[in-house]
Amino acid sequence: MDTNWSSAADIAAAVTAGRSSASDVIEATLAQIKTRNRVLNAFTAVLADRARERAAAIDRDPSRAGPLAGVPFAVKNLFDVAGLRTLAGSKINRKRPKAKLDQPLIERLEAAGAILVGALNMGEYAYDFTGENVHDGPSRNPHDRKRMSGGSSGGSGSAVGGGLVPLALGSDTNGSIRVPASLCGIFGLKPTYGRLTRARSFPFVDSLDHLGPFARSVTDLATAYDAMQGYDGGEDAACVDRPAEPVASALGQGIDGLRFAVAGGFFRKGLSPEAQEATERVAKALGASREIELPEIGRARAAAYLITASEGGALHLDRLRKQAADFDPAVRDRLIAGAMVPASAVIAAQKFRRWYRAQVLEIFKDVDVIIAPSTPCVAPLLGQENFMLDGVEVPVRANLGIYTQPISFIGLPVAAVPVPLKPMPIGVQIIAAPWREDVALRVAYSLEQMGVASAPRPAA
Amino acid sequence: MARKTKTKTKPGAKHAPVKSKTPAADPLDAYIAAAAKAFDLPVTAQYRPGVKMNLVVTLRMASIVAAFPLPDEAEPAPVFRA
Numbered sequence: 001m002d003t004n005w006s007s008a009a010d011i012a013a014a015v016t017a018g019r020s021s022a023s024d025v026i027e028a029t030l031a032q033i034k035t036r037n038r039v040l041n042a043f044t045a046v047l048a049d050r051a052r053e054r055a056a057a058i059d060r061d062p063s064r065a066g067p068l069a070g071v072p073f074a075v076k077n078l079f080d081v082a083g084l085r086t087l088a089g090s091k092i093n094r095k096r097p098k099a100k101l102d103q104p105l106i107e108r109l110e111a112a113g114a115i116l117v118g119a120l121n122m123g124e125y126a127y128d129f130t131g132e133n134v135h136d137g138p139s140r141n142p143h144d145r146k147r148m149s150g151g152s153s154g155g156s157g158s159a160v161g162g163g164l165v166p167l168a169l170g171s172d173t174n175g176s177i178r179v180p181a182s183l184c185g186i187f188g189l190k191p192t193y194g195r196l197t198r199a200r201s202f203p204f205v206d207s208l209d210h211l212g213p214f215a216r217s218v219t220d221l222a223t224a225y226d227a228m229q230g231y232d233g234g235e236d237a238a239c240v241d242r243p244a245e246p247v248a249s250a251l252g253q254g255i256d257g258l259r260f261a262v263a264g265g266f267f268r269k270g271l272s273p274e275a276q277e278a279t280e281r282v283a284k285a286l287g288a289s290r291e292i293e294l295p296e297i298g299r300a301r302a303a304a305y306l307i308t309a310s311e312g313g314a315l316h317l318d319r320l321r322k323q324a325a326d327f328d329p330a331v332r333d334r335l336i337a338g339a340m341v342p343a344s345a346v347i348a349a350q351k352f353r354r355w356y357r358a359q360v361l362e363i364f365k366d367v368d369v370i371i372a373p374s375t376p377c378v379a380p381l382l383g384q385e386n387f388m389l390d391g392v393e394v395p396v397r398a399n400l401g402i403y404t405q406p407i408s409f410i411g412l413p414v415a416a417v418p419v420p421l422k423p424m425p426i427g428v429q430i431i432a433a434p435w436r437e438d439v440a441l442r443v444a445y446s447l448e449q450m451g452v453a454s455a456p457r458p459a460a
Numbered sequence: 461m462a463r464k465t466k467t468k469t470k471p472g473a474k475h476a477p478v479k480s481k482t483p484a485a486d487p488l489d490a491y492i493a494a495a496a497k498a499f500d501l502p503v504t505a506q507y508r509p510g511v512k513m514n515l516v517v518t519l520r521m522a523s524i525v526a527a528f529p530l531p532d533e534a535e536p537a538p539v540f541r542a
Contacts (some may be wrong), residue, residue, distance in 0.1 A: 306525060353537035
């Protein structure tokens with residue numbers, strides 16, 4: 001078995017059937033990380049001992065290990081991992097006490113047989129779309145090491161797209177799963193706001209934070225998602241008390257009867273030829289001829305921006321007072337500015353959010369899926385500060401997520417699918433109504449079956 | 461949030477304002493200085509340009525949102541339940 005590019009499903013099948021041992025999978029994974037991470041800089045901690053112990057336990061009775069038996073995975077370093085300090089990409093958090101428990105989604109994946117092998121690089125405090133990190137260095141794009149992985153879950157994109165692990169977890173406040181999935185050419189799922197528990201993860205913007213998985217196939221994405229669903233007993237105030245709604249077994253139901261629309265207007269402006277090509281390929285494959293304009297989308301983006309700046313500034317206020325020099329300067333200045341935003345502006349943004357949600361829910365009465373680009377362009381070069389958007393030069397850090405931000409603003413579920421353009425891939429958002437991850441993932445699966453969406457393997 | 465347009469004084473301009481040989485102070489600079497003091501935030505000379513640049517963008521976003529009319533009865537998205 002080629003562990004470096006095997007799907008989680010293939011690994012689990014081989015381990016469960018005794019064709020491969022979990023220990024062999026883990027040794028191959030650790031060897032791959034040792035070699036490739038020097039280039040990709042995706043990992044900030046490798047948990048070799050823990051992973052070996054867990055693999056040995058699975059090998060004692062692999063047939064009972066679960067649907068992710070022996071599958072290696074890694075998590076963005078804002079997830080609590082017992083025995084590690086939860087860095088959230090920062091220097092400041094290196095002085096925090098070590099976490100005592102794993103984040104619950106790690107516990108749930110491990111209960112399904114998966115094996116945590118490490119923690120992943122990310123933009124500082126998740127306020128980032130680039131994947132660059134001033135303390136740990138940038139995680140690199142597996143398709144071109146001179147390019148960005150995308151942020152803020154850059155290590156997650158780099159590790160999965162680069163074949164270090166078949167599965168990773170990240171967070172998405174304004175696009176931090178969908179942007180690296182796009183730039184690194186992999187699948188990502190940003191579930192409905194409140195679906196997956198965020199307990200024991202380092203927050204950024206409580207109003208907008210989501211956690212979710214990355215993988216190279218839709219089946220893997222759905223299997224991981226199924227294993228992570230379910231109420232957490234109230235540990236995360238936003239996690240909804242809702243029964244698990246498994247989707248993996250329903251992926252093959254197809255797309256007959258689904259009503260598709262392509263997001264126009266705002267989402268057409270500033271598109272690079274690659275983003276346009278990818279969106280058109282997906283729309284054509286799904287037979288989506290209708291175009292809709294989401295209402296006041298630019299204002300939705302502005303409101304998400306305001307809530308992010310303000311809640312982020314409030315979260316870090318005390319650290320800004322005492323340890324300003326220890327922040328990444330780019331993050332620090334944004335957070336200080338956020339702390340100075342008047343409350344009236346933030347309350348107006350939250351009022352607008354409810355209005356906008358009602359308008360978009362109306363649209364979902366006669367549309368099941370909205371198709372939109374994930375990013376305006378393919379991965380920019382590392383260190384690149386600006387790019388052209390609709391004829392205007394704008395900062396990369398704040399604008400790579402311009403198409404993701406108005407969607408997560410109201411918590412809609414999105415399957416981000418990679419379109420394998422050459423030389424660099426780019427992603428498309430498959431957006432569904434709240435709680436309809438099943439629809440988004442079914443569509444993603446159909447696109448994968450049609451060969452329109454796939455995670456391209458990087459040249460060695 | 462409307463701000464006064466900065467008064468520019470071109471060197472050698474014939475009708476330059478009499479009192480302002482230096483550009484008029486930007487109210488946002490005063491706001492940043494006051495907010496930094498009030499909130500005990502260390503906005504050093506080194507941080508100030510970055511903070512200002514970000515605040516300009518954020519307040520532009522605020523004016524975009526504020527320009528949209530909503531009724532007084534509109535509820536914010538997060539609703540507390542006792």
